[in-house]
Amino acid sequence: MKKNIVVTGGTGRFGNHLKSISTKHKLFFPTKNQFNILNFNSMLKYFNKTKPDIVIHLAGFSRPMELHEKDINKSINLNIIGTANVTMACSQKNIKLIYFSTNYVYPGINGNYNEDDPLKPFNNYAWSKLGGECSVKLYKNSLILRVCMTEKPFIHKKAFANVKTSFMYHDEVAKILFKLLNKQGIINIGGKAQYIYNFAKKENKKVKKIYQNKNMKIKVPFDSTINIKKLQKIVKVKF
Template sequence: MNIVVIGKSGQLASEIAKLSVDDTNIICLGRLDIDLLNVDSISEKLIDLAANAVINASAYTAVDLAETEPEQTYLLNSEAVGNLSMACANVKIKLVHVSTDFVFDGKSNLPYSVNDTVNPISVYGASKAEGEKLIQKYLPEQSCIIRTSWVYSTFGNNFVKTMIRFMAEKPELSIISDQIGTPTFAGGLAKICLHAAMNNTRGIHHYTDNGVASWYDFAVAIQELAIEKGLLDKVIPIKAIGTKDYPTPATRPNYSVLDKSTLKEQFPNIELMHWRKQLSKMLDVLKLELS
C-alpha cells in the first residue's frame, strides 16, 4: 500500500514518516514535489506514485499572520484542499485531512462534538472550515477529516519547544490562563491519521490527548517535567494572565475542548493517553535528541 503524505517539512508529517507498517510505503511530499494549485498535476502525481491514499498534513498555521495574509491563508487551507479533494476523486482514492479546533467559536462550556455547527472567529479558523466544506463537496464518500488541537512534537516550532527555550533564557514568563483546550502530541495524531488512511474510516472525527488544560497549566507542566528530566536547570516564575492582558491579531477560542466519542467505534485499537503523560514521553525523546 502506498500512502502519500502532503507537508513533509511539518511536525505531523515528520511523525508519520517515523511509523513503520508492514507492506506500507509512506511517501512524504513537500511544496516542491507537488503543485496543490493544479488539479491535473496532483492527479498525475498520485497516479505516478500508485497512491492508495493521501494524508494532508500541510496547512497555513501562522494564526496571527493569517489575519494580514488572508489570500495566502485561503490559498493553502481552502483552495489547495479543494484541489486535492478533486484529484483524489479523479483517481478514486481516499483522503485523510487534518483540521482544527479553531473551526469553533469557543463560546461553549461543553466539549465540541463532530456534529456541532462550526463558527470560526479568525481567518485561520475560517479558512480551515472552508477546506472542510470543499472536501465534503468533492469527496464525501472517500474522505476522513480529523480535527485536533494544540499539536506539538520534537520536530519544528511549537509551544513546548518555545517554552523550554524561553524558560532557559528569561527571568519569568506570563502565560494565558483563560483559554482552555487539550495539548496533543503529534506522534499519537500520526498513528490516527495512518490508521484512517489504511482503513475504511470516513466522516469527521476529533482526536486529542485526554484531559484539559489552559496554556498556563501546559506551561507549568512543561517546566516541571523539563526540570525533572534535566532539560532545564533552574525554575523561573510563571504568572497566569488573562487573554485581555495579551492581545493578539487573531481571536482565539476561549474553550475548544473536542469530544472524542466517535473514536471508540472508528479507532478501536487506539489507546488514548492523558496529555501530561504524552508530554513526558515527548520530552524523553527530546532529551535523547539533544544529548
C-alpha cells in the first residue's frame, strides 16, 4: 500500500541517496526550517500538513565524530533530546517511527554482534545514538536500525587492514530500507564482515593499506562487525 513518508534530515548524506530511489510511496524531505527536531510545534505542523504514515528519522549530529567528545551539548540536544521529541510527536499522532542508529552501540571488540547482545557504546557519538534508541524503544510502533554504512566511492585514500566491520554502501541501504517499512523492534543492517581495506579495495584499487596501532588512542573499534541473520531472513543481502 502506498504510504506517506516523512524523512527527517533528508538534506544530509544518506537522505540524498533516498531521494534517488524510485518507490511507490510518497516521500517528503523537509528542511530544518520546515521540520526542526528541537521545535515540537514545527513537527506537529508538518505532520498535520503531510499526514505521514511513517517517519524515517535521520536528522541529528553524526560527524565529525571527535566533536561529540568536545561539544556534548550538541550531541545531547540533537541525538538524544531531538530523537525523544520525534518519538513523542510520532506517538501523539500514531505514526510509525523508523530510527537510524549505529553498530557503534556494540562493544566493537569480538564482532558478530546480534540485536540482543549487550551494548557498550564505543564513543560519545554512539552513546548519543543509544540515548536516542532509549526513547524510540519506549514506543512500540517503531523500528530501530543499527546501521553500518559508508559512502560510495570509499571516501578515504587509506583504509585499515587490521580493523573489521560490516560496511554496506549507502545506496544499498537505501534500497533495503523500503523492504523493512512494516517491521518493528531492532534490526542490524550491514554487509559482509571483513577488514576495511578489503572492502574498500573492491571499488578503489588505489586505496592504501594502513594499520591502527593498538598502543595509541584507537579511532575506530577493532571489530564492530554485526550479525545480519535477522536482516537476511527479510532481504537477501548479496556479498
